[in-house]
Structures are given as structure tokens and as C-alpha cells.
Amino acid sequence: MVISLLGVLKAGGAYLPLDPSYPQDCLRFMLSDSQTRVVLTQDGMLPNLAEDVHRVSLDSSWLRFAGE
Numbered sequence: 001m002v003i004s005l006l007g008v009l010k011a012g013g014a015y016l017p018l019d020p021s022y023p024q025d026c027l028r029f030m031l032s033d034s035q036t037r038v039v040l041t042q043d044g045m046l047p048n049l050a051e052d053v054h055r056v057s058l059d060s061s062w063l064r065f066a067g068e
Contacts (some may be wrong), residue, residue, distance in 0.1 A: 004058060013038075019043055034044050 005015055016034055018027055018041075029054055031039070039049055041058040 001058070008040065018045070018049075 008015060014029065014034075016036065018039075022030075027049065031049065036053055038054045038056060040056050040058060041049065044056065044058050049055055
């Protein structure tokens, strides 16, 4: 996750911490209010995120990123 955070910041993105213990409505509000387009996450958080945000799971997409 630290490497992902540094990559996001280097690419000019922003970091928005989303705590999995927050209620689902709160997470969805945070994403919509911040106008988030892409979320780097883990497989366990995917069901808690809104469907209208492009979600990239670091767990299942790791092999695709390793070749970059």
C-alpha cells in the first residue's frame, strides 16, 4: 500500500483514506463529495465502494502491475 500511495502522489493524484469500519453510506458520500474517479483498494473493500467509481484491486491486479 505504501508503494501505491507514493505512485498516486507522484502521478499527481490525491490520497483519501477510507476506513473500512466507516458505514457504507459514509464511504459513498466521501467518494462522491471528493469526485473520486479511481480507487486503489483491496479485495475485501470492493463491496463497500460505490459502483460508479473505477475500482482497482491491488490484490487481484498485482501480477498485471508487476510487469510495469
